[in-house]
Amino acid sequence: MRTSISERALDAIVSGVLWGFRILIVLAIIIGTVLAIRAGTYTRAQWIDFVIFGVAQGSIYALIALGYTMVYGILRMINFAHGDIFMTGAFGAYFTATWLTKIGFTDRYPVLGLMIPILVAMIIATLIAMLVERIAYRPLRGAPRLVPLISAIGASFFLEYSFRGIFGPGKYAYPPINALEGEWVVLGIGILKVHVVVMVAAGIMMALLYTLVMYTKVGKAMRAVSENQDTAALMGIDVNKTIVSTFAIGAAMAGAAGVLFSLVYRQIDWFMGFTPGIKAFTAAVLGGIGNIPGAMVGGLVLGVFESVGPSLFLEGLGIIRPYQLKDVIAYTMLVMILLFRPSGILGERLTKQKA
Amino acid sequence: MMNNTNKENSLWAAIKIGLLGGAVALFISLVGMAEVFSKRDVVEKTMTLGQFVLLAISVASGLLAARRTAALLDKPNTASQAAAGLIAGFFSAAILTLFVIIGAKINIRTVFLNASPGLYSMLTLNQGVSGVWILPAAGAVSGLLGALSLSLPNAVRRPLFHAILFIFFMALFSGLFRVVMINQSGFWEKTAKYLFSQTGMTRPGAAIFFALVVAISAFWSAKGQAIKTNVANLPKGRQIGLRVIAFAVIAFIALGLPLVSGAFIAQVIVIVALFILMGLGLNITLGFAGLLDLGFVAFYAIGAYTVGLLTSYGQYGLQHISFWAAIPLAVLVAMAAGFTLGLPVLGVRGDYLAIATLGFGEIVRLLAGSDFLAKYFGGPQGIIGIQKPCIGVLGEFTKVDVPRVCYSLFDAAKPGIELSTPQSIYYIAVASAILIAFVSWRLRESRLGRAWMAIREDEDVAEALGVNLIQTKLLAYMLGAAMAGLGGAIFATLIGSIFATSMQLIVSINVASLIIVGGMGSIPGVIVGAIALIGLPELLREVSEFRYLLYGATLIIMMLAKPEGLWPSKTTQRELHHLDAGTSAE
Numbered sequence: 001m002r003t004s005i006s007e008r009a010l011d012a013i014v015s016g017v018l019w020g021f022r023i024l025i026v027l028a029i030i031i032g033t034v035l036a037i038r039a040g041t042y043t044r045a046q047w048i049d050f051v052i053f054g055v056a057q058g059s060i061y062a063l064i065a066l067g068y069t070m071v072y073g074i075l076r077m078i079n080f081a082h083g084d085i086f087m088t089g090a091f092g093a094y095f096t097a098t099w100l101t102k103i104g105f106t107d108r109y110p111v112l113g114l115m116i117p118i119l120v121a122m123i124i125a126t127l128i129a130m131l132v133e134r135i136a137y138r139p140l141r142g143a144p145r146l147v148p149l150i151s152a153i154g155a156s157f158f159l160e161y162s163f164r165g166i167f168g169p170g171k172y173a174y175p176p177i178n179a180l181e182g183e184w185v186v187l188g189i190g191i192l193k194v195h196v197v198v199m200v201a202a203g204i205m206m207a208l209l210y211t212l213v214m215y216t217k218v219g220k221a222m223r224a225v226s227e228n229q230d231t232a233a234l235m236g237i238d239v240n241k242t243i244v245s246t247f248a249i250g251a252a253m254a255g256a257a258g259v260l261f262s263l264v265y266r267q268i269d270w271f272m273g274f275t276p277g278i279k280a281f282t283a284a285v286l287g288g289i290g291n292i293p294g295a296m297v298g299g300l301v302l303g304v305f306e307s308v309g310p311s312l313f314l315e316g317l318g319i320i321r322p323y324q325l326k327d328v329i330a331y332t333m334l335v336m337i338l339l340f341r342p343s344g345i346l347g348e349r350l351t352k353q354k355a
Numbered sequence: 356m357m358n359n360t361n362k363e364n365s366l367w368a369a370i371k372i373g374l375l376g377g378a379v380a381l382f383i384s385l386v387g388m389a390e391v392f393s394k395r396d397v398v399e400k401t402m403t404l405g406q407f408v409l410l411a412i413s414v415a416s417g418l419l420a421a422r423r424t425a426a427l428l429d430k431p432n433t434a435s436q437a438a439a440g441l442i443a444g445f446f447s448a449a450i451l452t453l454f455v456i457i458g459a460k461i462n463i464r465t466v467f468l469n470a471s472p473g474l475y476s477m478l479t480l481n482q483g484v485s486g487v488w489i490l491p492a493a494g495a496v497s498g499l500l501g502a503l504s505l506s507l508p509n510a511v512r513r514p515l516f517h518a519i520l521f522i523f524f525m526a527l528f529s530g531l532f533r534v535v536m537i538n539q540s541g542f543w544e545k546t547a548k549y550l551f552s553q554t555g556m557t558r559p560g561a562a563i564f565f566a567l568v569v570a571i572s573a574f575w576s577a578k579g580q581a582i583k584t585n586v587a588n589l590p591k592g593r594q595i596g597l598r599v600i601a602f603a604v605i606a607f608i609a610l611g612l613p614l615v616s617g618a619f620i621a622q623v624i625v626i627v628a629l630f631i632l633m634g635l636g637l638n639i640t641l642g643f644a645g646l647l648d649l650g651f652v653a654f655y656a657i658g659a660y661t662v663g664l665l666t667s668y669g670q671y672g673l674q675h676i677s678f679w680a681a682i683p684l685a686v687l688v689a690m691a692a693g694f695t696l697g698l699p700v701l702g703v704r705g706d707y708l709a710i711a712t713l714g715f716g717e718i719v720r721l722l723a724g725s726d727f728l729a730k731y732f733g734g735p736q737g738i739i740g741i742q743k744p745c746i747g748v749l750g751e752f753t754k755v756d757v758p759r760v761c762y763s764l765f766d767a768a769k770p771g772i773e774l775s776t777p778q779s780i781y782y783i784a785v786a787s788a789i790l791i792a793f794v795s796w797r798l799r800e801s802r803l804g805r806a807w808m809a810i811r812e813d814e815d816v817a818e819a820l821g822v823n824l825i826q827t828k829l830l831a832y833m834l835g836a837a838m839a840g841l842g843g844a845i846f847a848t849l850i851g852s853i854f855a856t857s858m859q860l861i862v863s864i865n866v867a868s869l870i871i872v873g874g875m876g877s878i879p880g881v882i883v884g885a886i887a888l889i890g891l892p893e894l895l896r897e898v899s900e901f902r903y904l905l906y907g908a909t910l911i912i913m914m915l916a917k918p919e920g921l922w923p924s925k926t927t928q929r930e931l932h933h934l935d936a937g938t939s940a941e
Contacts, residue, residue: 007823014825022751078706095466136911140918146647149706152869153864154910161904165386168468257578258653278717321726328721337712338703339925 011061018339032313042311047187052307056195056264058303063257064280065287065295066209067250073226073290074246076145077137079141080152082254083277084159085129090268091163092124093117094172101175110179114197118259122235125255126248128159134245138240164270171269172261173251198260205256206296209249213292222246226290275327279306287303288344297345365427369420369439373446373498376416380409381450384478387469388901394934395476396555397526399410404526404555405477409451410497411523416440416447417498421505437502444498448490451478456904459484474831503803514572521568526555527895535616568604613778621777625849627890629842630869636838637866642876643795643804644831645811649863650712651839653696653719654689656858659847660723660732660839661685661743666848668758669740671733675752675759678744683845689840691831697832701825716863724855728818737854741847744783746772788844791838798834799876807831808876839866859904865889867905872913874920883922 017161039290064086097117100106131325134157138150180197183190213219221242224232233239261276262268279302287298311327314322337344393405394434417440424439426433455478464470479486504512523534529551536547551561569891584794586597587869613621633655640646665674665681700711723732742749745761748771752759763769774780798804806827809817818824847853865888871886888909892902913920 007826010823010826014698017695021699074493076706078710136915139915143914143918146871146875147914149709150868151649151911151914153868154907154914157903157907158911159907161901162382162386163906164389165901165904166467166469280709282714285707285710308828319727324725325721325727328718331718331721334714335711335718338707338780339699341708342703 003038013047022340025082025332032112032315035311036315039315041315045189047308050311051304052189052191052195054304055300056198056303057307058283058300059199059206060257060260060264060299061203061276061280061283061303062296063202063260064276064301065283066206066253067247067293068229068281069284069287069289069292069295070213070222070246070250072284074222074229075137075148075245076139078152078281079137079247079250080149080277081132081136081155081159082250083275083280084156084163084336085125085132085251085273086254086258086280087268087270088128088159088258089121089125089164089251090174090258090262090272091120091167092255093262094174094268096120097175106175106177110177113177114180118201118256121255121259122252123255124296125251125258128253129247129251130212130244132159133244137247138243160270160273169270171267174266174268175267176205177263180263192310193281194263198264201256201260205253209253210292212249218242218245223325225252279327279330282330282337285334286337286344288346291344294344294346300332301345302330305333365424365435365439366442368423369442370446372420373416373443374450375784376412376419376443376447376757379414379550380447381454383408383412384451384454385467385469385647386901386904388898389478390469390474390535391900394554396552397522398561399555399557402560403477403559404523407526408783409448410493413444413447413494413497413772414501414504414735415459416443417501418505419443420498421502426872427507430606433503436505437499440498440500440502441495442498444501445491445495448494449499452487452490455487455490456484468611475533481734488765496901510576513576514569516563516609517572518568518576522556522561522564525538525561525564529555531620531894535620538617539615543741548922555646561783563919571809577849610782613781616743616830618777623893624892625777625781626893628781628788629846630885630889631882632784632788632791632864633839633842633866634869634873634885635788635792635795635878636835636842636874636876637809638870638881639798639838640796640835641798641867642832642870643811644807644828646828646831646835647709647867648712648832648835649860649867650696650714650719651835651863651866652858652860653712653716654836654839655843655846655862656719656723657836658685658689658843658853659858660738660843661688662841662844662847663738663853664731666742667738667740668742668752669738671731671738676741677749678742678848682841685844686737686837686840688841690837692840693836694829697829698825698834701828713860713863715859716858720858723858732855733853735855737852737856739852741851741853743851744779746774764808777849780845786843787841792842794876803827803830831926867909871921872909874923877922877924878921880920880922880924887921 027086050219064082065236067085068079071082094117097106097113100113118295132155136151137148140151163335167194180193182190185191201319213222221237222245224235225242225246226235229239232242252271257276258273261272278300283298283302285298287294287296306326306329310326312323314325314329316326319325370682382387389405391405391410392408393403395404396402396409397404420439420443421436424436424933428435438528440911444801444889455475458470458475476483478490480489481490504515505769506767533547533551536543536551550557550563554559586594589597616624619752633651636766637648637651639649640648660836662678662681663686664671665676666678667709668675692819696712722728722737724732727736729736740758742759743761745759746764748762748764748767761771761773763771774783805823806817809822810824810827814824870881871884871887873882888906892898892906895902898905
């Protein structure tokens with residue numbers, strides 16, 4: 001192969017700059033961490049709080065990330081509207097929960113008062129996702145890859161601004177569940193009850209999903225279609241139906257995540273899906289896209305980094321108001337993971353053909 | 356027996372189409388569009404835009420149902436088609452009727468914000484519940500009309516359709532036309548008052564437009580083909596002459612419009628010109644090399660901040676140099692940023708690249724707006740007091756927050772020409788856009804341009820053929836970044852200030868969408884896309900609330916119906932229609 005000197009020089013520059021980036025970021029993290037720990041601004045209990053909040057937040061990201069990863073696994077397509085599906089679930093739950101609280105149902109049966117909105121959110125998110133798939137994605141199957149991505153961006157806008165039009169641009173306060181106020185003390189550590197509920201609920205959902213994908217016929221069909229659509233079709237799998245059920249299951253997870261998110265942050269609005277959506281995608285990439293356990297791990301890692309990061313390495317580096325840069329950590333992690341290990345933490349198998 | 360089941364099928368099909376139409380109508384009402392549109396008239400004292408839209412849905416349902424019936428039945432006849440149209444039209448309105456009846460009993464406004472008394476009275480023509488019959492009746496009649504229109508000969512139907520469509524657009528834009536024409540006074544002012552009312556068109560105005568469009572459309576459908584062949588048969592020299600004339604007319608309008616249109620439209624046109632400029636830049640990255648860069652706004656921000664820091668007379672200004680010196684610097688800085696940011700991510704492919712660059716865009720925005728870097732970039736307060744461009748000599752910088760005076764080039768005592776109006780910035784933007792269009796036109800046919808397109812089609816094959824992937828991609832990415840920087844720099848000068856909050860992802864998505872809607876890789880496509888996606892929504896104040904809703908719908912519909920864009924380059928068109936390419940003579 002002919003390579004001119006200038007090309008070789010350029011290659012050298014490329015790898016030099018790449019290594020520069022890597023070393024710089026690793027150094028920044030290490031120095032920041034050391035400095036922050038030596039400064040001792042935060043007590044041990046506060047660090048633990050950060051981590052717990054991170055896990056709660058991360059399990060929400062993980063739930064959303066599942067939808068991204070499953071759809072990407074099957075269609076090789078970034079479902080840009082997935083974050084907005086999450087938002088539609090939150091809205092459905094909001095109206096249900098408000099009504100249940102108003103008639104006093106939530107106070108009498110707090111467990112049902114939590115579960116009914118989650119169920120409603122899952123149903124609404126699923127229906128809307130199926131509609132979006134039918135209208136905006138299905139006709140574009142097999143088109144060049146940019147085409148469905150742009151359509152997904154369109155769907156995202158459409159959902160956001162439909163909800164803005166129908167329910168107004170303001171923020172809604174999500175009704176709290178009184179039984180979930182306060183903390184539980186576990187091993188001498190106080191944990192907000194809401195966070196426990198979020199973690200447990202997310203854990204149950206993920207376990208259910210994992211069982212579904214690994215041990216049922218639908219799950220087997222999904223895995224087969226994601227491996228090879230044509231072969232799956234030859235084996236008698238209804239590819240269309242499988243794709244729809246993938247969208248539906250992913251959306252159901254996102255809808256549930258919407259409720260958990262609302263419980264933690266206590267407010268919802270039409271634009272709430274955007275940032276969690278991108279972060280969940282980051283989580284999916286982090287864990288290895290197309291990989292279901294990967295999405296779970298990726299979500300948790302991202303959540304914890306985002307929660308601990310500002311105080312740990314940013315404040316250590318002398319950055320004022322580091323929480324403003326919380327999202328920068330998430331996006332930097334996204335770029336970093338694409339640089340260092342594009343296959344993600346757990347991804348190995350499918351990267352070559354997908355990335 | 357067979358015939359019978361088919362009839363049942365066609366009945367059910369008509370109902371289904373009607374219900375779908377009704378769902379759309381309900382959506383439009385709930386989202387608030389119907390009520391907002393009903394404040395605007397199509398024809399004064401006759402029909403509001405809201406009514407027009409709802410009736411149009413019924414007409415469309417009727418038409419579709421009739422068409423479906425014709426396809427389902429063995430022996431379709433006008434009567435059965437008309438019946439299908441009637442049924443579909445009825446059902447398309449029935450959902451709204453149901454909504455009005457329910458709304459009168461239960462207060463659903465706590466959930467649906469727009470289920471207001473205003474909406475109900477609009478849907479019942481101010482009759483209250485006693486007027487619920489109006490909707491289904493109007494729907495059924497419209498559906499019937501839609502169905503009957505199917506049996507009209509094409510030569511009649513098409514002009515009518517064009518005229519109605521035109522009336523709709525005229526109604527949307529009438530306010531603008533009116534303002535522009537009234538500004539001219541004299542004859543134009545009188546015409547404007549005759550044709551347009553405060554809220555829409557007058558009756559004679561609508562009639563004139565209707566007749567005009569019907570006449571033109573009928574003439575074109577009768578003679579259009581002949582004219583086309585005639586033009587095609589003209590000698591080569593004459594054809595080029597015609598093109599030059601057409602181009603001159605367009606250029607004349609494009610350059611003259613901001614001078615006569617007044618400040619508001621001028622502002623919109625500048626923004627369109629800026630987006631054309633940036634679209635041409637991203638067109639190199641996305642359209643030629645196929646790299647979807649959703650972090651375009653990062654370079655836009657870098658260009659804007661460079662100009663801001665170098666020229667501002669506010670507290671964050673560093674150098675106080677002139678606009679003309681700052682522009683090339685901004686472009687260079689953006690290009691350098693494109694190099695550094697591009698290097699690490701360009702190994703990443705396809706969708707991953709889109710998300711990685713999106714991450715960059717967000718990082719730049721968050722850093723620029725953070726308190727951490729506020730002492731350099733002004734944080735959330737942004738940078739204000741950006742010096743306007745001056746043709747002449749700039750006076751010395753005296754103190755903070757005092758703009759430098761612009762002196763004439765020849766006489767230091769006289770004031771020079773300060774380009775402070777949107778109109779003058781417009782010419783800077785247009786000049787830059789023409790330059791970029793020329794550059795990208797020349798690049799496209801060059802060796803480099805062909806390498807880009809090879810990468811776009813297949814990276815592996817391109818590499819095997821000896822294209823250096825990193826180098827080639829990096830060049831495309833840097834050129835795109837440079838253009839984005841230029842766009843940002845001009846934008847900062849136009850507004851006179853920069854805020855990190857205006858560096859949203861939506862800017863990147865806007866630019867990418869306008870390229871795709873216009874036609875990837877096509878230079879005229881960028882212009883068409885910018886006008887359609889940026890210009891029209893900016894002009895339409897009535898729909899500004901629903902701008903992004905319609906934007907999203909447009910993106911989906913475009914991808915479904917015309918993925919190659921409004922004005923595609925010849926290659927893309929061939930690729931996406933490779934099946935019927937054989938029949939069309941190229």
